[in-house]
Amino acid sequence: MSFEPKLVGFLCNWCSYTGADLAGTARMKYPPNLRVIRVMCSGRVDPNFVLEALARGADGVLVLGCHPGDCHYSEGNYKCQRRVPLTKKLAEQMGIDPRRIRLEWVSASEGARFTQVVTEFTEQVRALGPLHLADWTFDSTSADAQLAHESR
């Protein structure tokens, strides 16, 4: 069975979410791998949203906002444009391939572009494979077994 990546998308309310809606109402086809979370602005996407999605089982995170110059709040997407590269840098230093995080601009009229971005990103993450975070949780059962073994 081929690997189906789990993707989380943070879509801005004013452009990209409407663009995704347009793709839906126009019955355009795209992979079902993206779980969409609507945010008021791509500038609302805190780097921890992205890291937390990855830590909780997402294989990739897509951030979509209005094209530069089109932000409903005039500069939120510019902030996002500065935060995402820094988030990618943190992820890379933490051993996570930065290609698992992607920022794209999708306007309200770009339903076709939305499907194209989701398709491309799904294939890219599929090629990267699943993201299993090693040693992430603390398994006290095995730690206790280890301890019991050591203090025989």
Add this chain to the structure above:
Amino acid sequence: MAKPKLALYWAASCGGCEIAVLDTELEILKIADFFDIVFWPCAMDFKYDDVRALADGEITLTLFNGAIRSSENYEIAKLLRQKSVVLCAFGSCASDGCIPGLANLTTLEAIQRYVYEDSPSTVNLEKIRPQTEWTVPAGTLRLPRLWNTVRTLPQVVDVDYIIPGCPPQPDRIKEVVAAVMDILKNDKPLPPKGTVLGADVRACCEECPRKRDVKKLKKFVRPHEIVQDPEICLLEQGMVCMGPATRAGCGAKCVQAGVPCRGCYGPPANVRDQGAKMASAIAGVIDSDDPAEVQALIDSIPDSVGTFYRFTLPSSTLRRRQP
């Protein structure tokens, strides 16, 4: 009435928290007078068996400093949890992992290879590594096992309160101890479980006396590269100051001495990941809309994980570097 029992322990730590306790000066005499100190390996002669001999819940308060990075740290954490009514993560190592937690940027194997084989001053032709078990005629000797991943105290046992800081400032320790004595003497109610003691809920910037205006950064500098203005916000002068993503409580001592905040009090209330919050704050104030220029500025921050997560890597969202 019997004195309440107090225990202090150090796991993976530098000993600075112990010094901070002694830095309470004359207060330490009041502490020793009020409490019966039953365990304090750094300062007094006790054995682990002395703790094992106590009844469950016999220790009123345990101040536990140090991160959990070996089977010994974990074993004693569990033991002290069992024997204590109130277990307090004392200092940044116990609460957030701190400097020992930066080991999570590499692996145990890489650390041991460097220490026992590759470091310039080491001659180890047979590549001998420490063993956790060794049999001699008299029997089998055992040493604790180091873990690949450093953990915080709240990640391995149930913790009642947190006192942050690297180390917690002596004045704040005095306040906390005075409050504890007051609670015990006058039978007052305990603060809600999980409360962060000896610190503020706000960010370090709130305590900082420097002038803040508009933050617009075109360049990041390190403290030795410029002549500082003594009154203006260090972040506005281009230094990566962790103040906006750090809990207040220390009195903003470093920034008043011209050193950017390093973030030792951990994230403020309601912030889960200190490094991500700092990344958010600092990216927000970069003064450029050109992607190439933004990338160049970001690349000029040396060791971004080591800087933003200097004290909180094990308690952060990602916890460790992936192999």
